Amino acid sequence: xxxxxxxxxxxxxxxxxxxxxxxxxxxxxxxxxxxxxxxxxxxxxxxxxxxxxxxxxxxxxxxxxxxxxxxxxxxxxxxxxxxxxxxxxxxxxxxxxxxxxxxxxxxxxxxxxxxxxxxxxxxxxxxxxxxxxxxxxxxxxxxxxxxxxxxxxxxxxxxxxxxxxxxxxxxxxxxxxxxxxxxxxxxxxxxxxxxxxx
Numbered sequence: 001x002x003x004x005x006x007x008x009x010x011x012x013x014x015x016x017x018x019x020x021x022x023x024x025x026x027x028x029x030x031x032x033x034x035x036x037x038x039x040x041x042x043x044x045x046x047x048x049x050x051x052x053x054x055x056x057x058x059x060x061x062x063x064x065x066x067x068x069x070x071x072x073x074x075x076x077x078x079x080x081x082x083x084x085x086x087x088x089x090x091x092x093x094x095x096x097x098x099x100x101x102x103x104x105x106x107x108x109x110x111x112x113x114x115x116x117x118x119x120x121x122x123x124x125x126x127x128x129x130x131x132x133x134x135x136x137x138x139x140x141x142x143x144x145x146x147x148x149x150x151x152x153x154x155x156x157x158x159x160x161x162x163x164x165x166x167x168x169x170x171x172x173x174x175x176x177x178x179x180x181x182x183x184x185x186x187x188x189x190x191x192x193x194x195x196x197x198x
Contacts, residue, residue: 058150064138067109078097103184105181111132111176128175161184168181
């Protein structure tokens, strides 16, 4: 009767597996030290909007929490030069650099607080969210970058932005709310610029 010999598993197999699992769970794996320094802090906002609906990606510009969780679109683009090779069926693509992120913010505003507040000359409907209109115009008139807090934007390392345009599209029959649309570009923080120079 022949004896069957079993070879014990390599002692480092389990340790290697555990180390691999740990590495996959570590944050920012494979990101350079500069990129780690640029990571924006998480933003925790109130869990419900003024309308009582749940918030997922609330946004705050400076001291103003935008109403009712606006829709946020982030777009990125790169500067590239494409060179055609004579006699070839391909092009050489050179990466020059990347633009700042373009951010589009779309939302609706409704009146807050005391609905019986008097409105000048009664030319504005009583329920019109005049205070929100004034806040958004105030933000637009600030000729500097605005500090932004939004969990979605932290994934893009965006902590500040500059408003380029603001629009208030007309809505037929709307007297107690209005729509707004803001286009902005990301602005890198001074700290990130200093780290990059080092």
